[in-house]
Amino acid sequence: MDFQLTDDQLQVEDMVRGLSRKEFAPRAAQVDEESRYPAENHRRLAELGLLGMLYPASFGGSEAGPVSYAIALREVAGGCASTGVGMAVTNMTGEAIFRFGTDAQQRRYLPLLSSGKGAGAFALTEPGAGSDAGGLSTFARVDGDGFILDGTKAFITNGEHAIVTIVMALTQKSPRMISAFLVDAGTPGFSVGKREHKMGLKGSDTVSLSFEECRVPKSSMLGAPGDGLKVALSALDGGRIGIASQAIGIARSALSAATGYAKDRSQFGQAIGEFQAIQWMLADAATELDAAQLLAYRAACMKEKGLPYSKEASMAKVFATEAGNRACNAAVQVLGGYGYIREYPVERHMRDIRVTTIYEGTSEIQRLVISRALCR
Amino acid sequence: MVFDLTEEQRMIQETAREFARKEVLPKAAELDETSRFPGELIRQMAELGFMGIAVPEEYGGAGMDNVCYAIAMEEISRACASTGVIMSVNNSLACDPILKFGSEEIKREYLAPLASGRKLGCFGLTEPGAGSDAGSQKTTAVRDGDSYIVNGTKNFITNAPNADTCVLFTMTDKAKSHKGITAFVVDMKWKGVSIGKHEKKMGIKASPTSSIVFEDVRVPAKNRLGNEGDGFKVAMNTLDGGRIGIASQAIGIARASFEDALAYSKDRKQFGQAICEFQAIQWMLADMATEIDAARLLTWRAAWMKDRKMRHSKESSMAKLYSSEMAMRAAVKGVQIHGGYGYIKEYPAERHFRDAKITEIYEGTSEIQRLVISAALLKG
Numbered sequence: 001m002d003f004q005l006t007d008d009q010l011q012v013e014d015m016v017r018g019l020s021r022k023e024f025a026p027r028a029a030q031v032d033e034e035s036r037y038p039a040e041n042h043r044r045l046a047e048l049g050l051l052g053m054l055y056p057a058s059f060g061g062s063e064a065g066p067v068s069y070a071i072a073l074r075e076v077a078g079g080c081a082s083t084g085v086g087m088a089v090t091n092m093t094g095e096a097i098f099r100f101g102t103d104a105q106q107r108r109y110l111p112l113l114s115s116g117k118g119a120g121a122f123a124l125t126e127p128g129a130g131s132d133a134g135g136l137s138t139f140a141r142v143d144g145d146g147f148i149l150d151g152t153k154a155f156i157t158n159g160e161h162a163i164v165t166i167v168m169a170l171t172q173k174s175p176r177m178i179s180a181f182l183v184d185a186g187t188p189g190f191s192v193g194k195r196e197h198k199m200g201l202k203g204s205d206t207v208s209l210s211f212e213e214c215r216v217p218k219s220s221m222l223g224a225p226g227d228g229l230k231v232a233l234s235a236l237d238g239g240r241i242g243i244a245s246q247a248i249g250i251a252r253s254a255l256s257a258a259t260g261y262a263k264d265r266s267q268f269g270q271a272i273g274e275f276q277a278i279q280w281m282l283a284d285a286a287t288e289l290d291a292a293q294l295l296a297y298r299a300a301c302m303k304e305k306g307l308p309y310s311k312e313a314s315m316a317k318v319f320a321t322e323a324g325n326r327a328c329n330a331a332v333q334v335l336g337g338y339g340y341i342r343e344y345p346v347e348r349h350m351r352d353i354r355v356t357t358i359y360e361g362t363s364e365i366q367r368l369v370i371s372r373a374l375c376r
Numbered sequence: 377m378v379f380d381l382t383e384e385q386r387m388i389q390e391t392a393r394e395f396a397r398k399e400v401l402p403k404a405a406e407l408d409e410t411s412r413f414p415g416e417l418i419r420q421m422a423e424l425g426f427m428g429i430a431v432p433e434e435y436g437g438a439g440m441d442n443v444c445y446a447i448a449m450e451e452i453s454r455a456c457a458s459t460g461v462i463m464s465v466n467n468s469l470a471c472d473p474i475l476k477f478g479s480e481e482i483k484r485e486y487l488a489p490l491a492s493g494r495k496l497g498c499f500g501l502t503e504p505g506a507g508s509d510a511g512s513q514k515t516t517a518v519r520d521g522d523s524y525i526v527n528g529t530k531n532f533i534t535n536a537p538n539a540d541t542c543v544l545f546t547m548t549d550k551a552k553s554h555k556g557i558t559a560f561v562v563d564m565k566w567k568g569v570s571i572g573k574h575e576k577k578m579g580i581k582a583s584p585t586s587s588i589v590f591e592d593v594r595v596p597a598k599n600r601l602g603n604e605g606d607g608f609k610v611a612m613n614t615l616d617g618g619r620i621g622i623a624s625q626a627i628g629i630a631r632a633s634f635e636d637a638l639a640y641s642k643d644r645k646q647f648g649q650a651i652c653e654f655q656a657i658q659w660m661l662a663d664m665a666t667e668i669d670a671a672r673l674l675t676w677r678a679a680w681m682k683d684r685k686m687r688h689s690k691e692s693s694m695a696k697l698y699s700s701e702m703a704m705r706a707a708v709k710g711v712q713i714h715g716g717y718g719y720i721k722e723y724p725a726e727r728h729f730r731d732a733k734i735t736e737i738y739e740g741t742s743e744i745q746r747l748v749i750s751a752a753l754l755k756g
Contacts, residue, residue, distance in 0.1 A: 001385065001443050002378040003677050009377070067377055259753055276743075279750030286753055287674070287694040294673035295666075298379050315666040371658035374638060374665055 003294075005071075012068040013075065019044065020079030025253075028080040031203035032348050037161060038203050041083040045076070046116025051090050054238070055098035060111035066238070066300040070245040077249030081352035082203030084249060086119060088242040089157045093120025093166055096235040097182065100223040105182060109164050118163025118185065122239075123153040123209055124232050131365050133168075134229060138211060140169040140181060145218050147171070149181065149189070149211040157359070159207035160192050166235075167211070168228045178228030182220045189214030200351030237310050238303060239360045240317035244296040247324035247356040248289060254331035254349040255285045261335050261344075278334055285327035292320035311373040318366035321356035328353045381447070388429075388444045392451035395424060400455035407458055407582035408727050413538050414459050414582055422493020426452070426463055428471050435475065436488035442617070442679040446624040450672070453628025454635075457731035458582030460628055464621035465534045466490060469739075470497020473543050473614040474561060477601035486541055486561050498539035499618075500530040500562075500588055501611055508744050510545075510611060511554030515590060517546035524548075524560070524595045529572070531587035534738070537571050538584055539564050544595075545611055548604050557607030561599045568593035579730030616689050617682060618739045619696035623675040626696075626703035626735040627668060633703075633710030633728040634664040640723075641713055651713070660709040668706065671699040690752040697745035700735035707732035 005013065024041055031038045045051050052061035053069040064072070069091065077084030094113040097105055097120075113120050129136040138151025149169055159165065163185050171179040183190055193208035223231050259282055262273035272278050295316040302309035328350040332339035339346045357363045381389065400417055407414055421427055429445040431437020438444075445467060453460030474487045489495040506512045515528025526546055536542075542562045549556030562569065572587030601610050638661055641652035651657045675695040681688035707729040711718035718725040736742045 001381055001676055001680055003680050005377055259756075263754060273750075273754045276747075279754070280746050282753050283697070283746040283749035286749060287698050290677075290691075290694055291670035291674050291698055294677060295670055297377055298669075298673060301377055301379050312669075315669055318662075319666050319670055367659050367662040368655075370662035370665060371652075374661050375642065375652045375658070 005067075008064070009068050009071055012064060013071045015048065016050065016072045016075040017078075019048065020075045024076060024079030024083050028082075028203075029342065029345065029348065031080060031082055032200075033342070035197075035202040037205050038080065038083050039161075041080060042086060042119065042161075043116050045083070045087055046114065049114070050076070050087060051116055052094050052110060052114025053091055054095040055110055055114075059098065059106050060114035061094065061098070062114070066241060066303040067297060070241055070296055070300045073242050074245040074249035074252075077246040078253045080203065081246060081250050081349075082201045084246045085201055085204045086158055086161075088239065088246060089122055090120040092235050092239045092242065093122055093164065095238060096122070096166055096231055097222065099234065100180070100227065100231050101182075102219070104219065105222065109182065112163055119158040119161040121156055121158040121162035121165040122235060123156050123159070123165050123167045125155050126152060127154045131362055133232065134176070134178070136168060136170065136178065138167065138169040139173070140171050140179065142171075143215065147181065147216050147218070147221075149183070149214040149216060151211050152193075153209040155196065155359075156207055156209050157204055159209055160195065160205040165209065166222060166231070167209075168232055171225055177226045179225050180222040180228045180231040181216055182222050183214070183216055187214055187216065198355070200348065200354055236360055237313045240313040240366070241296055241299050241303065243356050243360045244292065244299070244313075244316040244320035247321040247353055248292050248296060250349050250353045250356075251285070251289055251324035251327040254328045254346050254353075255282065255289065257344065257346050257349075258282065258285075258331035258334040261338070272334070281330040281334055285330050288323035289327060292316070292323045295319050311370055314361070314366040314369040317361065318357075318363045318370070321353070322363060324353050325357060381443075384440060385444055385447055388440060389447045389451065391424060392426070392448040395420070396451045396455035400452060400459055404456040405721070405724065405727065407456060408579075409721075411576075411581040413584050414456070414462070415538075417456075417459050418462060418493065418496070421452070421459075421463060427466050427493030428491025429467055431471050431475055431487065431491035435483055436490075436492035437471065441683045442620060443676055443683065446620055446675055446679040449621050449624035450628040450631070453625040454631045455628075456582065457625060457629050457728075458580045460625040461580055461583045461622075462496075462535055464618065464625055465499060466493070466497045468618040468621040469499035469614055470541060470543055472617050473559065473601055473610050476613065477559070477606070477610050478561065479598065482561055482599060482601075490541060495540035496535055496538055497541045497543065498533050498535040498564075499614070500533055500542045500544040502530060502532045504529060504531050508741055511557070511608060513545055513547040513557055515544075515546045517548050517558055517560065517595065519548070519597075520594075522597050524597065524600075526560070526562070526568075526590045526593040526595055529587055529589050531572070532575065532585055532738075533588055534583055534585055536584065536586045536588050537574060542588065543601070543614075544590075545607050552605060554608040555605050557611070558604045559601040559607040559610040560595050561601060562593065562595055566593055566595075578733060579727065580734050612689070615739055616692045619692040619745075620675060620679050620682065622735055622739045623671065623678070623692075623695040623699035626699040626732065627671050627675060629728050629732045629735065630664065630668050630671070630699075630703040630706035633706040633725065633732070634661070634668060636724055636728070637661065637664070637710040637713040640717070657713055660713060664706045664709055667702045671695070671702045674698050690749055693740070693745040693748040696740065697742050697749065700732075701742060703732040703735050
């Protein structure tokens with residue numbers, strides 16, 4: 001048992017925290033206000049090797065490992081949550097290609113993703129297939145030496161800016177067989193639909209994707225035929241550590257804003273931080289966020305060691321995102337009326353963090369994963 | 377960052393788990409029912425080195441680290457929370473302050489018998505009028521030549537009726553308030569020391585709790601821990617460690633609630649299927665398991681920091697606050713999953729429920745933990 005971060009991990013923490021505070025945080029309110037994709041942040045992430053943290057340098061990655069990745073994502077999200085989720089999905093896409101891709105696929109896409117030429121996207125969800133991801137209906141039919149994709153994907157993060165999208169589709173209807181495909185931006189028949197107007201994470205583009213007679217070569221299949229759900233679930237296990245980290249980053253920023261405010265704000269003749277009503281909220285938020293961080297680190301360490309970690313990733317995600325939501329809600333409460341207006345960042349934090357209990361597996365799906373592991 | 381246990385930590389986990397399952401668990405219901413002090417278990421635990429786990433071997437301890445202590449505490453408390461707290465008080469509240477603040481002579485005389493488990497310790501801080509406000513001590517110690525004359529009453533003292541040694545807090549200079557508190561090591565057989573009424577409690581019934589009355593007790597000056605006025609520091613420092621023990625006890629109780637409920641939910645059939653097939657039950661189990669893991673990580677982090685001599689007040693308070701409130705939530709769910717069977721004594725769920733409650737109260741209430749944590753946050 002050793003709770004000390006390595007020197008490399010501390011260095012990543014230091015570097016990314018500096019970057020996020022100096023460059024991302026100051027722009028975050030404006031990015032949110034304008035619902036603008038922060039391309040300049042994406043470029044900076046690429047320059048610092050933060051878009052390919054989970055594969056080796058031979059493919060343009062920085063191979064920093066799951067723990068450093070969790071740290072970096074937390075720090076980025078603490079400054080700008082929209083930038084954080086973009087970074088998370090690009091890293092997740094790259095990792096899936098690294099893990100399941102052919103040599104040609106790896107050589108083609110990984111350097112593009114890590115160098116920030118474009119984002120990566122992951123298209124599993126459909127209008128009728130959310131938590132029940134296996135119920136998707138996008139179909140890929142064999143056509144000569146390729147496939148023709150038909151269907152619609154919904155709520156796809158990075159969808160508009162992606163250079164490559166991992167698309168899950170049925171390759172056989174009975175018995176159902178799902179396979180994964182790598183689809184290039186601009187492929188004829190592949191179009192990006194409307195951009196969703198969201199409660200938070202407004203700088204992150206969330207779109208629907210449609211595939212109409214979209215022809216992709218056989219070589220675009222990621223993994224073997226029928227590997228689609230395996231690819232998806234493996235990516236999501238790692239992704240959940242990422243979303244847990246994102247939530248911790250957002251919530252820590254909210255807690256830090258609330259703590260600062262509690263020291264400055266005077267009411268009834270004293271700083272409101274002198275009142276137990278306020279102290280209690282701060283103490284609970286700090287305690288739960290520390291617990292969340294330890295759960296996320298544990299899952300990341302297990303992943304780093306190559307151990308099975310689905311249950312632990314789900315525990316980290318459900319705990320961190322729910323604790324993070326509570327912390328952000330408490331932060332708004334501590335700031336009172338000022339917590340509800342845009343001059344202070346906590347109202348954005350509260351909107352941004354809300355989605356973390358929903359995407360990459362709702363809290364309900366995490367509890368299913370955990371209880372299945374327990375009741376087995 | 378390494379989440380694996382060391383060889384030694386794994387070993388004590390196995391030893392403690394095995395001992396708890398074979399020797400402690402079968403007796404837990406009877407101990408609770410009869411409110412009987414488990415003397416035979418304490419003797420066996422002494423042989424295993426559990427009564428002074430983090431005390432160096434030269435002072436009769438097992439010479440292991442505080443993570444080992446947390447691990448063993450969890451395992452013993454998993455089987456019997458009463459036995460757990462007897463162990464925790466001896467380790468954290470009796471041995472630890474003597475080790476840290478006692479003179480060499482005092483360590484030889486008092487620590488070695490406590491750490492080896494030949495004798496049992498208790499911790500006399502709380503008074504009828506000094507609970508969370510531990511600084512408002514009324515027990516006095518007045519200097520008289522080479523000794524002090526102690527008068528006063530301590531209450532709610534765990535282990536007191538069976539204790540040989542007490543780490544006692546007194547007021548030596550009332551004008552200085554909490555800076556006028558002084559700690560001593562007191563032999564419970566000394567003239568003027570008497571045990572007051574045994575409390576009847578909701579839970580942890582096999583752990584004896586009583587008041588101690590001190591009437592003109594003569595305590596040699598060499599039995600002082602630290603200097604005059606150091607007492608509050610000794611107490612707070614000691615409780616930083618004690619909270620790791622109670623957090624571990626709480627995790628043990630929560631595990632008992634969880635493991636019993638899990639087993640029950642797999643067996644129990646309603647509406648044609650095992651109740652663990654229902655999401656209503658699955659959700660409770662998933663939350664219990666997740667929160668138990670979170671609590672354990674907070675607790676082991678605090679223990680690890682203590683081992684490295686890092687300041688860990690805030691982290692110990694976080695561990696204690698979270699683990700104890702988590703244990704209460706888990707105990708509520710444990711009873712709920714058992715339904716009517718959770719409310720009767722044939723199943724242990726109701727005992728876990730009663731045992732869990734104390735962890736939110738002693739060694740600093742949840743409210744005191746939140747004060748410690750928020751003070752650290754607002755200072756920064």
